[in-house]
Amino acid sequence: MEWLPSSSPVRLLEQPDPDYALPEASRLLAAYRAMVIGRRFDAQATTLTKQGRLAVYPSSRGQEACQVGAALSIGADDWLFPTYRDSVSLVSRGIDPVEVLTLLRGDWHCGYDVPSARTAPQCTPLATQTLHAVGLAHGESRKGNDTVAMALLGDGATSEGDFHEALNFAAVFRAPVVFFVQNNGYAISAPLAKQSAAPSLAHKGIGYGVRSEQVDGNDAAAILSVLDSAVAHARAGNGPFLVEAHTYRMEPHTNADDAARYRSPEEVEHWQQRDPISLLERHLRAGGHLDDATAERIAGEAEEFAARVRTRMQEEPPVDPEDLFRHVYAEPTPQLVEQLAQLRTEQEAL
Amino acid sequence: MAPTSMAQALNAALRDAIAEDERVVVFGEDVGRLGGVFRVTDGLQASFGEDRCFDTPLAESGIAGFAVGMAMAGFRPVVEMQFDAFAFPAFEQVVSHIAKMRNRTRGAVGLPIVIRVPFAGGIGGVEHHCDSSEAYYAHTPGLKVVAPATAADAYSMLREAIDDPDPVVFLETKKLYWSKQDIELPTTTEPIGRATIRRPGRDATLIAYGPTVPLAVAAAEAAEEEGWDVQVVDARSLVPFDDETIAEAVRGTGRCVVLQEAPGFAGVAAEIAARVQERCFHSLAAPVLRVAGFDVPYPPPKLEHVHLPGVDRVLDALARLQWDDQPDAKWLDGVRSQEDAA
Ligand SMILES: Cc1ncc(C[n+]2csc(CCOP(=O)(O)OP(=O)(O)O)c2C)c(N)n1
Secondary structure (H helix, E strand, O other): OOOOOOOOOEOOOOOOOOOOOOOOHHHHHHHHHHHHHHHHHHHHHHHHHHOOOOOOOOOOOOOHHHHHHHHHHOOOOOEEEOEOOOHHHHHHOOOOHHHHOHHHHOOOOOOOOHHHHOEOOOEOOOOHHHHHHHHHHHHHHHOOOOOOEEEEEEOHHHHOHHHHHHHHHHHHHOOOEEEEEEEOOEEOOEEHHHHOOOOOOHHHHHHHOOEEEEEEOOOHHHHHHHHHHHHHHHHOOOOOEEEEEEOOOOOOOOOOOOHHHOOOHHHHHHHHOOOHHHHHHHHHHHOOOOOHHHHHHHHHHHHHHHHHHHHHHHOOOOOOOOHHHHOOOOOOOHHHHHHHHHHHHHHHHO | OEEEEHHHHHHHHHHHHHHHOOOEEEEEOOOOOOOOOOOOOOOHHHHHOOOOEEEOOOOHHHHHHHHHHHHHOOOEEEEEOOOHHHHHHHHHHHHHHHOOHHHHOOOOOOOOOEEEEEEOOOOOOOOOOOOOOHHHHHOOOOOEEEOOOOHHHHHHHHHHHHHOOOOEEEEEEHHHOOOEEEEOOOOOOOOOOOOEEEEOOOOEEEEEOOOHHHHHHHHHHHHHOOOOOEEEEEOOEEEOOOHHHHHHHHHHHOOEEEEEEEEOOOOHHHHHHHHHHHHHHHHOOOOOEEEEEOOOOOOOHHHHHHHOOOHHHHHHHHHHOOHHHOOHHHHHHHHHHHHHHO
């Protein structure tokens, strides 16, 4: 049955797979570099919350293979529809890290230029972005473009109605969308078992007529290979594709969460053994594609990257109160014009 | 000039918009072959093909969310929600995304989406087919909200809504779909954001929109027999709202009643009454009154005539506006007896 995902998650780094080829070493090395930089960025962002520079930060530590894989498997002209958790994916996609953090810093709801980044604002209401991805993918294909839209979501979000409506719409319209579910085991505190009784989240595609696959989310080679084929499938006009990655977030849900209330140290330790960066590093070193010098150079790049983010985040760019009124409608309503005048009077009185 | 129903005018507006702008796409439930349950999209698929007018799966959030993506890809989606209360599954997409995308992206991404919602009652529909949802939408910054009451407005305002760079919730009064007006199409009426005087009058002003416009006109005609010369203003556009025209009208009469079909509490009429009060206090000879539906879930067909404001309720309000003839206590009795009746 071609719709059925493989019975166990695809893995490549530790074993060959008859259906998926190991990506080229240069691609894996690029992924490794992006993962190391991404992890350093993630740690830096977590530190920034402790300093009060960010209101909140949802870490994706442990999910770097997914984060980087998503960014590397789509092209510059494709669209990404990310969530709050996917900052590392945006950084890997080449978006200015300070602009990525604008949302969490509280300057504005989205810091990057959405049309030119071909990346939707990071979405907070769960699963709603999956429908946007489907609509955009359909719209682009109607214009004759071979653009693919990739929607990122978590395991919890697969319970929302919008996810199901999106799968159904995508299948009916044969929209070139890849739904990439990062199953990190928990929706805040709710474990997968409380979320879904399906054999896998990938199986949810079957009923809608969406090709689906499950993959080891900590195996960067498997992620790249499976996502590459999902993107190729969608781009070739074969309709949507659902990929479920089995992974784990090492940190709490956000810096404000207490993960010790719902998971054991043993569980965390188990996943520590399957760290996606270590798995890939071991593979690259064994194949002679990575040596100490290169690893050190990449670590240095990551340090510099974090230092630049740190320095730039110390600046407090002024926020313009009049921005409130600038972006509600293309032309402000008479009511907003009045309120802007009121605001100006209030500001002048300060 | 030909008698044209509101449904025909809306159909013509969609037809002309699709023909003139290749970005316009119409979709929703049953809008294709059937032409919509109210036939507003009648024949569009046959004329323009499935690319321009198509049925979607039966999922309102899906329809709204899909429209977001299509608008991001450069299309101008005009979506149909089959009935007012069935638009509620899409509410999340409408208020969190459709209304906010321009704001979230600092102006970089506008969503020129028209959400057509057949609304209000008086058609003997079973539950969930007659709700008035305008206050929910009007309360959401980023949405424009309009409610045409004539076939000419229906045509002109829908064309304008489709051209609008911002999302427009387009409220179509169900019981007016079949009301006719002698007009030549295409036609252009006042722009969105402008109110219009439907009937001149010196003694009092009735402010109405959508389903209450014909009611206001009927009440004004009935009031003539009492010797009252009553003005009728059609607000037409709830967001943006035409404070100027409306305040000027009320200043001219010094007395004002605002009509709506929706439950009165926290409704659009309350907002209009407050705005009028703020602007016209010195010209007012009496408090601004509201005539609205009761604060009850929309009733079953056999009771809707009790719930819906009718000419008598409007005439009662007009009578209570003869404030200078009445001592305070009498006025309060009026309010109390209305509450008792409810
Ligand atoms: C519609 C909606 N309901 C509730 C929330 C609050 N909330 C934020 S994150 C979250 C858990 C999401 O879990 P999952 O989809 O697995 O993603 P993860 O955070 O693990 O990446 C919840 C319940 C929300 N953002 N949106």
